[in-house]
Amino acid sequence: MRTPLGLACMALAASLASSAAADTPKKGGSLTYAVTAEAPTTDCHATTTYAAIHVLAPHYSLLLKVDADNYPKLKPDVAESWSVSADGLTYIFKVRSNVIFHDGTPLTSKDVKATFDRLRNPPTGILSIRQALFGDIVSIDTPDPSTVVMKLKAPDASFLDTLALPYNCIYSADRLAQDANYPAKMVMGSGPFVFVEHVNGSHWIGKRFDKYWQSNKPYLDGFRAIFIKSQAVVTALQGGQIQAEFRSISPGERTQLINSLKDRITVQESPWVCKIDLLFNTQAKPFDNLKIRQALSMAVDRWTASDALSKITIVKPVGGPLLPGSPLALSTEELAGLPGYGRDIEKSRAEAKRLLAEAGAQDLKFKLINRNVNHPFTPVGVFLIDQFRRIGVTAEHTQLDVSQQKSTIANGDYQVAIDAFCADTDDAGPLLLPYLSRERSPRNMTRNSNPQLDAVYEKFKQSTDEAARLELAKDMQRMVITDANSIPVVWYSRIVAHVTNMKGWKIIPSHFANQDLADIWLE
Template sequence: MFINKKIFKSFIFSFVSVFLITCFFPNNDISAGEKGGTLKYGVKSKIETYDAHGANAYGVMHYIPQHYSTLVTFNWDNFPELEGDVAESWNVSTDGLTYVFNIRKGIKFHDGTPLTAKDVKATYDRLYNPPEGVRSARKNLFSSIKSIETPDDFTVVFKLKSPDGALLTGFGSPWNSIYSAKDIAKGPRWHADNINGTGPFRFVEHVKGSKWVAKRYEDYHFDDNYLDETVGFAIKKIVNPMLGGQIMAEWRAAVPPVVKVLKEKMGDKVAFQTMPMLSLMMITLNAEFEHFKDKRVRHALTLCMDRHKGLPTLAKLTWTAPQPAAAVMPGSEFALPSNELEKLPGFGRDMAANRAKARALLKESGHQNLTFKYSNRAVAHPYEQIAIWLIDQWKKCGVSVEQISSPTPKWVKMRRSGTFDVTIDFVSGFLPDPTILLAKYTSKDRNPQNYSGYIDRKLDDLYEAQKKQPDPQKRKALIHEFIKHSTDLSWTLPLSFMNRTIALDKKVKGYKIAPSLVLNTDWRGVWIED
């Protein structure tokens, strides 16, 4: 098997070491779940599609996963250990080029259609080699796949072009909803507006701007879908819906001021779970914006930002982490040491020198009176707080910025179409493996999540090299080179990873927070205490 067990254990240990420092799980319940009840939760983001394959917004993942299954999933008591979902078992060849999955028998889609290997093949064909009209945001993740075979109705064989150490865990991504081949044949847009999965809860209705309703799927292939019903409500704030009993949870995050209010108002009726997140906030510059084609201008913008002083202040107001980061979680196995990070543009501690250099670069490039529009997402946390801080930082270097805030669907379309000067952006990983976290930075023609639009073959080559490299020290060197080159390019200006705290009504049992907004959101194992 290509995934060296020693390397993988080291990877898991470094991940757990970083995350357990601040993890807090007061609401865990190890007793068996009770059938019945309605889980009422809030979602602050609108969604623009039901198709998880092409989506990248967390709101999609707070509604959609409960309706679908994936090939494999994670053991939430021992993340990131894998366990089967649609796949009952699997094995990987010693050369790492063949993955064989044995599909569980007796699974049915919500419309009654039996699930077979053909549905898995059709799903992954759509993900790694999307036909015209289909957007796959996971295309880069599965770029090592050469072909998919189905020797019988319950066996799927993936053939690879080259070994890929992150592929097996990549199959556990919640974005990889298993679709029916019959539904896929209905056209590229069908899944954007329709739902038919094999997940624990079947879709009932979506009243846009109001609620999302699902009922327990009685023919589900596991017995841990305890809830009778789930209802997701569209909300703008957390406090009043929680205090009034409209919702029992909000899965994105409660910022420090909200946590304080809920503790004061709800007392022992509310519980909190806290964990650092695999989401890195960043600023993306449009490669087609004429002024940004000069790297001196891009360097000036990142040099203006006092990350070391500003991020700890932001962390008290919203859910950004207090320490600067570039691409990989600080303190994890593959992260740049802090002394090397501080040598990169924008990460040095001498702000007087940084800003003097920024002004000199702007003057030297002929852009000392630089102006541009900053396209923001019209969501309070952390977007408004980051925008206020950023605009103030750039102003200190003589840069004039106009902020434009848009609702999530409009903002998503704006990023994809490239109709912006500068925008807020993020890497939302579901695993700490660099293959997943670094995919965002590869060239636009290989990666639809590169909203800047640049092409850089050195980054592409480094990405592929680290993905194939089994030696951990050699891989680390490649990853460090990737981070340094990406940061020097400065098409994306990284800020920090996020800290996440969720608030739960004490009646909600069986849920465990995960290090991503998109993980563990199918409500399996969740139950309501009377």
Template structure:
């Protein structure tokens, strides 16, 4: 196939679109759209501190390891990426710009990507950035040593080598051309680390230490309270006023797991924004109380919530039990109810809703758990449990101590399982212990599971459902080489129709025939914020657009 030919970008981040393959164009369709128009151009103002509220704790500082907004929101502003989604156009699935690079070019039929690295970037400790740092960063991400977690390693199965070709030039050599590569590079967790830090301190150092090239430098972290950053005077990107970014003097990310506390902080102007989301009622309450002092941005969300059963445990190795768990769910009715009180909305499959690769409703209804005949589905669930000899089985659900949408959806799920005779209970843990339980102990029975990604890129986003020895974010702990084979095939094909057909087989096996995972709902993003916060545009992910270098305060 011909490769996705991406954007050519100069030092100022001005992008020119080059031709793209049929597959890239086809798969770019169906992206999310913000529900508010961008505000007219205004002269930026400098100064001030942005206070944000974050509904989670920080498991570690390491972007390569973590998968949570609880880390991205407070820590991302300290770091740069090789390339990033255009912060002025984050809804796009193809608008990328250089961050620490000057430009890139594609050769060898889309299998070689050569990046020219900026020569004016310094880490916060004063160390100049070179191609060595980019090569070391992506070496850790793509080819981590044994025992080192890289949560998105499976994104880069197409990469053969990462090489330095000059002091300020490096190359990615691919095994095959694919439209998924450039969006994968722009993943917001791909923090650029210093080779010196990795060589001197080791690959776990960044879990507890920070040294980036981002727009803000680390001031302090009071665990359980806040993270504070201040303006980095030697930041490499220029602002719209002709001066170096960022516009803000600093920011403070305030930890507030309870939604009521976050709402009160914004209502009382002690904080200006939450970058994750609030449910519809919270939006309405803020707007009613504050009127035009609050601006609301909304978007579909590249985040799907469901559950997985741990196939390391003998009872969940029986596919009948896994199928019964998903058949119990009233997805269509649950969507109508939960969308009023939680940040979930759309019934779907493995692919971002309305994308060209996503299943249509008629295709969804061909899989178990999606039928309009709820009584029939739940009767089948009871029969499967009886046939497996586990009628009345106790089921333990591991959940995260975050109100939206984890605890809301988890409580709803318990009610669904009770309707087919199961006896469920829920264990709710704070973010750190929650991650530790399924990452280290791996002894959970079932768990609220999710696939939240940055750039809408289904060919790569679907990597989660490969075998556990390939996808480190596979929480079902299963090995399925058929899933692995189909994932590889749909990433290699240049035919949009063939990619869609393979995705249907992949989805059918994962959600139905083997019931490795159960999708409940796709999320919906609602961001009310103080109207004097400017320069931030909603993205179809709560991980994107968190560098804060473009944000300013109109006050």
């Protein structure tokens, strides 16, 4: 159950442009945009990185998807309509009759069933990284080619939002039957663009699918995503090599682009459902010790981080596990009473030193694993190392490319790591998923178990009473911060720049959703 966040999404440009509503979309042209990393897999169900969805989304359909014009509402995609039983246990979806896969076969209810069966109960050797979100599904039936019936064992207030996650790409049932791992080997969906080519380290190309179910879309003839370092985005925009980068640029880069390109560049800004977490491998000593984890959290002056880092990179709000300012998030006052969020940093650091002494870790040293992505990872890493130094802890900054960093964390080959957790929506359910016990949630990279948190999460999911959900959400946030297995450091602030003649795209707080390019056109 998602409630609208008071968004301040705005467009900045060096000159006023006519409103999108008054423009008539035009067909033709190819969009070239930057992606500042490459994903380790092409299987939507197995990945969490934007680097995957920014190239895969144009090739696939979803059951439902986020309505960017009316965020956070949902709108139909493959499902043209749906209904929910009075007890909240049965969901019936009607599948469009005119959806075709890129290989020419029709998409029917059996493909929807095969996809969500794979998400909730993957075959041996197949990773469904969001599997825990689908645990309440008891059965998926297909009484006819256009009907999907999903039954739940308990009500789930976030279920429709879960179904609309942008990584729930619908796969061909026939191809899955032949090879359950086919999505990691080939890109074949029913989205607005057909896959053409992927050259590692260089580019990814798609072309318009003329049999897309929305007959008037996509408007573009095709797209080309080029893989470049984040530091090169501004130069590429200035030189005309790219027309957009959909993740984010920094505040300084925003100013630089507006000053240099003037009315040729448009900048859109939004809150961002994305944060920096400090992860502790609880299976690696000495980070199985709560006192050490809490001490490192208490060393960090988050309020100074917000002020200093927001001037140079894409972070700003201080918050806990839920998006600051969202309806279920702890308030600033509530956070201030928890370890690591106090306003008196000297008092906090004195307590951190005491905890380290009790744990026998006064001379603690470790490698801090980070991504070699400039914004916001490098400045955040440098800041954290300085914060740890102030309590006598030495951290060696080890930056890896995105694929290596993710595999290092996923394989448990680390002690402490900086990572981004970016949710597909601002709904509390997915945002809390990484903190559930490892055996329940593959997204838990700290490898800890917390049955108490799991139990509260179940109550939260099943509750439809807003007051009860608020208290349960607050309880979970306090548990996460106090346990300090994966601790929030600071939240992102999103800034997207694109050429002014690129139309039809609207920023939202998720950089995963709204990336199929179907609505984009060039003036």
